[in-house]
Amino acid sequence: MEYKNIWVLVEKQNEGIHPVVFELLSKGRSLKEALGERLIAVFFGKLKDRDKAELERYGAEEILAIHIDEGMDENHELLAELACMAVEEERPQIILAGATINGRTLMPLIAVQLKTGLTADCTELRIDKDREILLQTRPAFGGNIMATIECADSKPQMATVRPHVFKMKKTRDPVKAKVKSKRYSPVMRRTVRVLETIAQEEKMDITRTDIIVSGGRGLGKADGFELIGELSRKLGGMVGASRGAVDLGWISHAHQVGQTGRTVSPKLYVACGISGAVQHLAGMKGSETIIAINEDPDATIFEAADYGIVGDLYDIIPRILKEMESSGRA
Ligand SMILES: Cc1cc2nc3c(=O)[nH]c(=O)nc-3n(C[C@H](O)[C@H](O)[C@H](O)COP(=O)(O)OP(=O)(O)OC[C@H]3O[C@@H](n4cnc5c(N)ncnc54)[C@H](O)[C@@H]3O)c2cc1C
Known part of the structure; x- marks a missing residue:
């Protein structure tokens, strides 16, 4: 039986x-579409109408729907x-999941x-139509190059992608998804048991804002983030940073944008x-609009x-702040 269709594991x-x-x-x-196959969401446990409608809305x-017996631990080994x-039964060609902890x-x-x-x-996924292969791009060799990886000899082809790398787009014409219910009898291997789930405290999270003003080594000193903070406050956003600035101890890692920081896709990203x-x-190329301020006209950011x-x-920044003030936007 040939491998076909794309699965997205639902977390x-x-x-x-x-x-x-x-x-x-x-x-x-x-x-x-490139493969001419079907897009299938794989849901573990009881599927609610609201979940079904949302999955349909995104295609x-x-x-x-894979059944989980009541009282069974939904641990990773079981899933x-x-x-x-x-x-084994359905033979998907590709399996995708979020690069979250789960x-x-x-x-x-x-x-x-x-x-x-x-x-x-992965930071990009494409299909090589001739060979029906998933091309999986991600940073490699210490992040210095972007490598495209293929899994040509074994199936399914599997990839994880961090949140915010791809844009969330509702489909224009959602179809009523066919629900296929499956019940299996797993041999439970209880290597890990979840005893209690404790919700994480709300922390400063730069992935949850529409506007980010980021500062880098070009600030020249830690105090430069006061100016970045002022602009971000006036715009109603949050402060981001390059690793260059974080490594110098000018701001905490929670603000770092990039491969070893957070991946963000705000409406506006201002790189200073x-x-x-x-x-x-x-970490930021998915932003809707990017503005760069840099004294070097050849800087790559442009x-x-x-x-x-x-x-x-x-x-530049004090002039922008002044302009906002005089036009009543600050
Ligand atoms: C494995 C690995 C992972 C990494 N992960 C990340 C990551 O997650 N995020 C990240 O950001 N980096 C990351 N880096 C580091 C990355 O390679 C760069 O070193 C870093 O992004 C540089 O930071 P920067 O742009 O602030 O500093 P620089 O490269 O030093 O750039 C400073 C810029 O400021 C400009 N400038 C200077 N003075 C002024 C001024 N007064 N006004 C305007 N412009 C000025 C300069 O022209 C220059 O372009 C990683 C590197 C590796 C190897």
């Missing part, structure tokens, strides 16, 4: 579905075993059991005194920017 969050699932379904639509054409049983734990367990490959933290290293771009201002940020 639950609180009472609903984790947003990364909708991002993966949005991307999955273009992948399945799921079919939902594989991996159930997923593998479903794979996705990063579950996907390797599945890949090992199926003896197939897995590419973690940031050169535009590939590892920084990996290649990614929609608007570029060449000049000293200590001259």
